[in-house]
Amino acid sequence: MKRLAFGLLLVLANPGLVAAAEASAAPANESAEEKAAEAEAPAPEATESKKDDELPDLSDEVKEAATQKEEAASETTFARLSWEDIVVVPRKAFLKRHRFELAPFSAISINDSMIRHYSFGGDLTFYLTDVFSVAAEGQYFIKERSERESLVGFQFNRATTLNRFKYSTSLVFGYVPGYGKFGLFNKYIVHWDVTVNAGIGVIWTEIIPVRIDDQIFSNTDICPSLAISTRMFVTDWLALSIGLRDYMFIDKFENKNRPEGQNAADAKANGVSEFTQNVMVFVSAGLYLPTSFSYKTPR
């Protein structure tokens, strides 16, 4: 019977145990800020503890607790010797060092009102450090002649000399000069960085002949490029980017005075070289390998 009574007592005591467990768990969830706030207010407690000896009716337990508080406060004060110990950016949320990034992208040209190019391609990037990277880039272009271009002949009796881009490949070096985070609707924190790139590569182009029956010639041009982009980190292995890329090269266009029926080799020999810029807005999704990372420093 005694055991039965003990069992029932346990049952009745159970909610009490749960409440005690809750109470003990709560302080563990306190934020660092709250702890800091507690630590910042040691003065009254310290003053009280100094008076401990003057209070003869305090029990030993209370005295011990007060002493512990005083010690904790003094330890905290010791830990905050310098403003340099305050961590402004505690940890990067995303580490890239020694990781690969495979990023398919799509882009659209924005600086030519006569012809627009869409491109589809990919970057394979290796991060030497968290801020330096080297990448191989390749893309395929699809052209679209603008309505304005089609109206030039109709409205002004003139023809445009245009080149279309076919594909390109580049070796690209990247540097991350800054990173940060922003609040989304003051609810979510999103981490981002800014990357600048410089590259050197090759672009293949070909003319769009004024006379549709004339032969086409192609060009292979050395193509330096510059880029700036911002990257938002979604998970440990996924980031979304948007940016601008400027491809600069000297391209050869069809001569305005090309005789009808002139072969491609002669037309190319008589072609007109012009400095060309192809500014593109691109978006990409970067998949990182390995898919996870670990911190090697304590904070």
Added chain:
Amino acid sequence: MTKKAHVMKRGIALLVGCLVGIPAVTQAAQERKSPLADAPAIRRRVELRNKRFELGVGLASTVGQDFYNALMLNLRLGFHITDWIGLSVSAGVYNLTPDWRSSFNGQLNSALPTTGDAKTPSQNNAAAAENRIGQVIMPQLDIVPFTGKFSAFSKLFMNYDVYVLAGPSFVNLVKKGTIDSSECCKANPYIGWKMGANLGVGMHAFVNNYFAINVELHNLMYSNNAAGRDVTGSSDVNSADAQWTYNWMVGLNFMFFLPAQVKVGR
């Protein structure tokens, strides 16, 4: 009492204890909630927009126009209803560069004859038919989903926000010069106030609590016949020749926020 009866009673007691205790533990686990659960993402946030006016002046420029780009004196006035939603008006009130030809137009014009022939307009006639932007008024709704803080070279710390904007647009298209109707090719400049749509993005970089640098990118969509020439092949130039066009505009403004004092969030 036999030993077997003792064991049974002890087993019953434990069983009852478990049956009553488990729901209590489960409920407690559900009710246990982190004290940070309802906390805002950013504590002690400086409310730089909520219930504040902004007004400022700057420059706005068209980008990639077919014939004439425009650099305009820009005014901007706005009120932020909450921290993330606001109403504003951005207006390019004066075109500082009415003769700023696009590179395409420069090449085209130089390829045209000084005197028109049976099929080709002269340089002057072509230019007189082409319109350009005189003024732009853009009442807009600003939605501010992104706010944050950045540092430039670890020295200059600034709050910033990024917003998307949408609203109607009112564009005044103007002409310059007169058309010689004795020449070939009918032309009729497409001018006057045109209503369209305005979509874009913008950002504020706060130098302090009441002064910010503002950058906006607009896509103005309106009906236009920029060349002022036949498009449909009807041999006449009329409203049917106008088509919907996308016109990009970039603005840089210097904004003052009022009241100058700001509230700090919880």
